[in-house]
Amino acid sequence: MPTRIPVLIDTDVDFDDYMAMLYLLMHPGVNVQGITVTGSGDVHLSHGVRNVNDMLLLLDDPAIHATPVAAGARAPMIYSNTFPYDARKAADEHYEAEFPGSNPKPVIRDAVSFLKDYLRSCRQPVTVLCIGGGSNWGRLFQQAGADPELRRCCQQKISRIVMMGGNLLPRYVGEERGAEGNIQPTLGDQPYYTNKVAEWNIFIDPLGAQYIFDSGIPITLVALNATQQVPITQALVEQLAAIDNAPARFLTQVLNSSTIAPGIGKYLDFWDPLAAEVLVDASLVHTERFTLRVEQQLDEEDDHSGELIPDTDGAVIEVAMSADRERVYTEFLKVISQYTA
Template sequence: MKPDWFQRNPDRRMFLKVTTGSAIAAMVHGPSRAFGAPYGLPQATASHRAEVTTAAKVIIDTDPGVDDAFALMLAMRSPELNVMAVTAVAGNLPLEITLPNALRMVEICDRTDIPVAAGASAPLIRQQVTASYAHGENGLGGVTLPPPKITAVKEHAAELICRIVLEHPGEVTLIGLGPLTNLALALRSEPGLAKAIKSIVLMGGSLSGGNVTPAAEFNFYVDPEAASIVFNSGVPITMVGLDVTRKVELTEPYIRQLEAGTNKPSRAAAGIARAIMATYRGHGEKGGPTLHDPLAVSALIRPDILTFESYRVQIETNGLITAGESVGWKRAPIRYAAAFENSPRVTPSEEAFTANTKVAVDVRPDSFFRLLVDRITGNKQDNG
């Protein structure tokens, strides 16, 4: 049975308005009540179930987006991953664009057994910011793909995340590829969720400067409060940020390899890649588009592609010019700003050091692109 407010206000935008208040209040007062009982999920085919019994269980939260589309195709075409659900969030584009794009990717990969859910249509408490300048007005570089034939499940993304994780405690990794609004809503709605999540792997943040402001990477800039909730959740986090994703620019030889493929994912990926490269050239860019999100997915498929170091990461939410900045401490002490003279201090000036995040600090770009292209095209030569 759904909570009374959900039955009265089934629209997802109203859902967000109601749950946002409890999510933000929970930052101070603790987690809110859980969502009601969920709807059923489509079931995987018997052959697919046999293939993925030993694969890592993942839920992908995403805002497609060019690089998100590549990430979804990589994940769904990798036997190492059992994609249990895809959840859409507003980010690169509004939800009315990111949700159909997620559905399109599921169809292109012939994985309609995977449930897709609509999530937050806006950040927790901030005005929406999008990035059509980088992804095109349709999120796919301007490439027109047929409307999806399948539809999203009735559950909100946060409900779906909660249910699947609690049905498989300690087994499910959440992959966050957009603003972390859906993950924050799920964490604050269900008190036991954090302990039941195996880990969170996300594309976001940077320890070396942002790409929207000098301080903040796009996903954390869009919803810094959500990012803060996730990093303070106690769930083990792997952060694949701009420190490494800036090193994986898509180049002409890789586009030609995609164009040589004959399956549906190859054709879709090649068309998107060619279109977004043309956009970059039209803007006077000499380099190629950066494939941030599939690099984060690769961390679960081929961990050797990336080098990680342990940090304590916190997210700045108050700064006028630094909101969304991800700040990493590598060792003690964790020191904060000095108190103002003659003012009582609300927070401690120092804390003991405890690492909460594995941060990607280096990458093997050639190995990454070999994996990505071979998985999308169907070649089986992505070793090394």
């Protein structure tokens, strides 16, 4: 049998994180080794840890139920950016969707301690899917900067990082290939930010993202340039609703929730699930190599923090610039539909 890809997932448990996590948990070629939760992102930390543990019950597999879930950052490494109140409340309440119950034996660890222990003991290099604000891995790599043994361990034991985040603006790559930031379309009434250039995951914790970029580990950044080509459509929701299993029913409830449904076909894209699919099959996107840094400076009147800036002194990053839309949809539905319990 082919070797299953060992994977660590870092998540802020947004609606599309559920799509990504369930895709990887159900994929026959993937072995999810642990899930770290960040409270610097959409969900509040305690709610996110509980929600991920309960999500595992959607799959009828005791080994999956025992997947370690680690509680990580309660705040970003820099600033205090946060999602709007309504978005966080919806994430905390798992978008009105129902879990089968409460996980009776949750395995809960501290995120950075769990990651250190895992990397020191694992025998096979692991792939990381980073679909949160980057605060957990940023803290680990910050510590690795002052700990040569931990730094060597990270570089030897992590084969690559697939990270959903960021965008290359039109002024850097041209109008046809560029992507504007996605802060403004999802703000609602509060909180108020002036940032028009960043993507949410990077905006939440630009310092955490910079530490990840500077880790020396190969990174594939699934940016808005690619995800904007794969919108979440009503047709996709209907195809998902036609699948008769617990994960599909849960995801359909999430997408039909009062918070998420209004954005279907408008401003919601296949953000995190595209990153999860790219982890398994890189041919779903076209990547280009850039040297990038993350803008750290905050200006409340004209904020550019979190902007990805091409810079010859930056980190070398493979950036997904386009995606094969129909193949992405087909692959996602295939994996979700194969589950029969």
